[in-house]
Amino acid sequence: MKFRFPDCPGIIALCQDDEVQFGMNQIFELNMAVVAERWPGMSSLLQAQDIGSLDAELREGIESTLVINGVQLSSRHDRIAEARLQSSIVDGDAHVVHLYGPGLGELPLAFLSRAGLKRLEVHILNEAIFALVLHLVDQRGWLDDPRVSLTMAGDHRNIASPCFASPPELVLASEFNAKIRDQLVASLMVSFVNNRFAPDSPVLQARFESNKALIRNDCDVSDLFGSRPGGEVWVVATGPSLATQYAYLRSAKMRSEIPLLIAVDTALVPLLDNGVRPDMVVSVDQLTSIRTLPPVESKNLPLVYFPMLDNEVLAAWQGTRYAAYSPSALYAELLAEIPRGVLYAGGSVLHAAVDLAVKMGAQKIVLFGADFALVGDQGHAGWLAGELAPRYNTSDWVLNGHGQRVKTLLNLRSYLCTLEHYIAAHPAVQFFNTSREGALIQGAAYHPEFVK
Numbered sequence: 215m216k217f218r219f220p221d222c223p224g225i226i227a228l229c230q231d232d233e234v235q236f237g238m239n240q241i242f243e244l245n246m247a248v249v250a251e252r253w254p255g256m257s258s259l260l261q262a263q264d265i266g267s268l269d270a271e272l273r274e275g276i277e278s279t280l281v282i283n284g285v286q287l288s289s290r291h292d293r294i295a296e297a298r299l300q301s302s303i304v305d306g307d308a309h310v311v312h313l314y315g316p317g318l319g320e321l322p323l324a325f326l327s328r329a330g331l332k333r334l335e336v337h338i339l340n341e342a343i344f345a346l347v348l349h350l351v352d353q354r355g356w357l358d359d360p361r362v363s364l365t366m367a368g369d370h371r372n373i374a375s376p377c378f379a380s381p382p383e384l385v386l387a388s389e390f391n392a393k394i395r396d397q398l399v400a401s402l403m404v405s406f407v408n409n410r411f412a413p414d415s416p417v418l419q420a421r422f423e424s425n426k427a428l429i430r431n432d433c434d435v436s437d438l439f440g441s442r443p444g445g446e447v448w449v450v451a452t453g454p455s456l457a458t459q460y461a462y463l464r465s466a467k468m469r470s471e472i473p474l475l476i477a478v479d480t481a482l483v484p485l486l487d488n489g490v491r492p493d494m495v496v497s498v499d500q501l502t503s504i505r506t507l508p509p510v511e512s513k514n515l516p517l518v519y520f521p522m523l524d525n526e527v528l529a530a531w532q533g534t535r536y537a538a539y540s541p542s543a544l545y546a547e548l549l550a551e552i553p554r555g556v557l558y559a560g561g562s563v564l565h566a567a568v569d570l571a572v573k574m575g576a577q578k579i580v581l582f583g584a585d586f587a588l589v590g591d592q593g594h595a596g597w598l599a600g601e602l603a604p605r606y607n608t609s610d611w612v613l614n615g616h617g618q619r620v621k622t623l624l625n626l627r628s629y630l631c632t633l634e635h636y637i638a639a640h641p642a643v644q645f646f647n648t649s650r651e652g653a654l655i656q657g658a659a660y661h662p663e664f665v666k
Contacts, residue, residue: 245348248357253364263345270346279318280350282343285382288317297324304376306330312374314367314398315339315383318347322356325378334359335374337367339383339391367394371638373401389613393634393656396612400628413543421500422548424525428535429552435518435538435570436555443575446473450492451564452480452602453585455649456595459664460488463582467491473580476571478563479506481583484596486511496567497523498540498559504530506602518557518570521548538566560632561625568636578644580661585652586630587612588621615650615660622653630655 250257273281275290289296297320304311304325309332316322316336325334334356338344347353356362368391379398387395411418450456450463466472467490477485479497483506495515497507500522507517509530518536519528528535537552539545540559549556558569564584571579583595594602611619612627630653637645637657646661 239349241352242349245353245357248354249348249364252357256364256366259341259366260345260348263342265342265346265349268342268346280347282346282382282386285385287343287380287382288320293318293320294324297321300378300380301325304378308376309333310335310376312337312377313380314373314377314394315380316344316347316353316356317380317383318351319353319356321378321380322362326356326359326361332361334362336362336364337370337394338365339367339380339387339395341366341388341390343383343386367391370394372635373397389617389619392611392613393631396627396631399624400631403624403628411542411544413546415544418500418522418544421524422521425521425523425528426548426552428525428528429521429537429548429554432535432537434554435536435557438518438536438570439555439573439575441574442474442571444577445575446578446580447571447574447576448473448475448580448582449564449567449571449584450475450477450481450485451567451581451583451585452478452484452594452596453583453587453649453652454589454592454595455585455651456481456484456583459582459648460485460490462664463490464488473578474571474574474576476567478567480563480594480597480602482507482511487596491515494518494570496563496570498563498566500524502527507531518566520557520559520566521545538570540566558636560629560636562629562632564629565632565636568633572640572643576643578646580646580648581655581658582648584633584647584655584658585649586622586626586633586655587614587652588623589614589651591621593623612653614652615647615654615665617654620651620653626653 246257269283271281273279273286273290277291277293279286279288279290301324307330309330311325312335313321313325314337322334322336325331373394384395384399475492476494476496477492479495479502482495485492496518498520502523504527507527509532512532515533516536517531517533518538520538537554538557539549539554541556557566559566568579606623608621608623610622610624612622614620634656645658647655647658648661648664650665
């Protein structure tokens with residue numbers, strides 16, 4: 215791998231025939247002396263990094279910066295001004311700040327310049343990149359500061375706040391730190407996502423108004439709560455791995471005693487097409503259509519729904535309907551006017567289906583098709599690309615059950631984080647995953663009957 219680092223202020227490299235020789239050069243030794251004294255475990259980890267595997271180059275402007283795997287680590291014109299601007303996002307009165315990704319060192323220094331800061335927790339998102347920076351740039355200005363602590367982001371289960379995450383390092387996060395990266399990205403998306411469900415949205419309020427007559431006459435989802443105490447519930451999503459499980463589900467439905475099978479709305483048609491009729495369907499999305507919830511198949515099939523659904527879709531459903539709300543402020547007025555049970559909502563209908571199973575009393579929940587990934591470049595089982603969502607071209611990834619990177623979308627990663635938080639909040643319930651091909655779900659063991 216070739217590195218071209220001309221002489222530049224603040225960047226030192228040992229070069230020979232355009233190849234950077236990464237040994238224990240003077241800058242690395244000076245940096246590592248501080249790390250070894252303060253964080254011996256981190257020192258050993260950084261010493262072991264193969265920085266030669268990085269595709270790195272120097273990019274020059276008024277100043278200079280590093281480009282790693284095509285991603286620029288900072289401004290190439292004024293790194294200090296950029297860091298000051300970025301650090302200003304975090305409350306200036308905060309006594310403790312969590313920094314995810316130190317960049318080339320300007321970000322830690324920007325936070326440490328605050329007189330009121332008592333502690334700066336620096337969390338490394340890519341250990342190889344940090345080791346490379348330690349070879350090239352003197353970091354002692356912040357490593358030596360007694361207010362600083364240094365950890366790997368992946369050593370923590372959850373993100374901490376107040377925090378700032380370096381955008382380039384979110385893209386470049388290593389596999390060990392991927393779960394924290396996913397949480398950080400999901401937290402950055404919250405305000406954008408919430409804007410779609412603002413309580414004063416005229417479109418959604420009109421949808422609620424059109425459904426009020428149905429809500430009043432339909433059953434309350436809370437009628438189902440506690441109806442399966444200590445039971446086992448299978449929750450079926452529409453991830454690509456579902457296509458490998460139809461035969462098992464079909465044979466299971468032939469047994470005299472089987473767990474309750476709850477399907478998310480997009481799984482209904484694929485299941486029916488493959489000879490599997492669920493016991494219940496859950497639907498929450500305002501874009502749900504009659505094609506997803508065909509009324510001809512709905513006789514004697516209960517539907518749990520959020521009032522966001524189109525009135526024509528709901529009115530055409532022949533089975534028993536159960537109205538439900540989410541805990542969002544969006545439903546506050548409707549809840550006061552027509553009280554109904556509440557189901558957890560975290561962006562995906564799967565969250566509501568899982569919460570329904572828990573509130574019904576399930577002690578064991580088995581997830582089918584909960585992939586949160588594009589397995590074999592497919593987004594959904596039983597649907598053609600583009601039918602349920604726009605076509606995608608993505609470089610985003612998660613780790614699957616084999617420890618391999620598999621393509622995903624940012625919204626799927628966000629849904630995964632939300633489900634993992636939900637699972638962690640319900641330790642009395644056993645959760646099982648049935649496929650290693652999709653994303654690894656923290657807190658959900660692999661079911662021995664499906665995964666060897």
